[in-house]
Amino acid sequence: MGNVMRQEKTNPEPDNSDSMFKACSSTFTDCDSLVVLSDYPCRDISEPIFKIGDKLKGLSQEGCWWKVRSRQQGTENYIPSNYVAKVYHGWLFEGISRQKAEELLLLPGNGVGSFLIRESPQERGVYSLSVRHRTIKHYKIFRLTNSWYYISPRLTFQCLEDMVNHYSDSSDGICCALSTPCLALSNPASRTTREAPPVVMRHNLDWKNVNKSQLMSTGELDNMDSKDNMMSYGVRSSIAAYLSLTSVPELENAKGRKKKGKSVYVMPDHSNRNADEDY
Template sequence: MGNVMRGMSTESKVNTENLDASLKGTEEDMVVVLQDYPSPEISEPIYRMGEKLKVVAQEANWWRVRSLQTGKENYIPGSHIARVYHGWLFEGVERQKAEELLLLPVNRVGSFLVRESTRERGLYSLSVRHRSIKHYRIFRLDNSWYYISPRLTFQCLEDMINHYSDSADGLCCVLTSPCLSGTSQPPDASLGAPPVVMRRNFDWKKVDRYKSCNDNVVSYGVRNSIAAYLSFAGDQDPSRMKSDNRKKKSKSLYVVPEHGLPNTDYDEDF
């Protein structure tokens, strides 16, 4: 998988063909509102900070966008929005604005975003919501691999996010979900509480014993689950399967020898 790159169209309309191939198939036409527009002092805002919008066209300093909630189209200044790639890569968002976005009620502990430096392209920082907002610099080697801690390097930002979504591995917490990816709407009370189903604990280590049980002891659904488990797992232990799956998720992880790089473990971004 190649390194994450992003492209910007200079034409009046958004042209997705000008984007780097590594971004195609992602949210290249998605932007997030950085501040209410218009300002509440002027009138009732059309768009609120943190709202995600679909880009229809870019016309000079104004963008025509469509609300994902109402489907209505309107214009918003380019200074009030930022492009979002992969759901978590925010273009041109400064540290303070990243904190404001992550502190919105829609986010939870572990919500995160990767922001590109406003001073120099190709430099990134990871911002994570925890007890407070934590910021980590993302460094880049000469071979274009990325790292936060020199102990671990990654071929691309996606692999880095995948790794820290499985394990905190030195960060303040595990990454749970991209910033603003949740929903702020309360659950519908009319749906009532979910039904409670009482069931016995199932011990997969004793699966051979369950295979010999008659239909009255083991239900049809459980017998199908056993058959599927035996088909896919073979003689593997379930805990080992879970560990193997996690290893497959980030294939381009490389552990750097301790003497390979200076010991600047997890520098916090300032």
């Protein structure tokens, strides 16, 4: 305490820049993160530094400009304050419009049940729930005189957290149960992407050198686990049946050849299979 007092006496006019920085920084300590609402700069001007849906960490505020750090790249830059919104609890977005909520919920990484609660940009303390389903559904959140919240009058909640927890367990009147907060996957690289299905490579089949016994032998067809099988059971069955039929005229019309017994393929009996089996 003594050291502080002596320093104040020796510096009667302290530099206010540090205290201003602390005051500006404190405006970001109560929120989880900032979310970019529109590409900045506009794509008509240059390649955006920040893209819609990116999550940022607020560092300081200088008038209408905020110094921020990207949570994805770790880079620091300035962005106008009207291009970002504060996010609390991961799902409470401060001061965004209905249209902007729809744009955010339609971004990659959000699926059925993704949601956010938005505070009206016109009136503080007025909230709505937006949920992604087949379309984006919106539900106005009402408030009783005792400050309890509700969407349906038969269900009231002491706080918004209780409301989110309830509708996460059951849809209970809304379009679907809440799954994950909007933009829960903040890293674009980790957002939901459908990977290409694995490709199973089989050795090429030379039809000119195919031995009919490989197609028409019932023992070969029934042995589904054989490593020498060149094609699936169904394909081999179809080809074998076709060859057994088309080979008959050739045997009957052949001249000067020794008579050969007809090669007949007996289709396996599947009558014992379960009738409800899905093919």
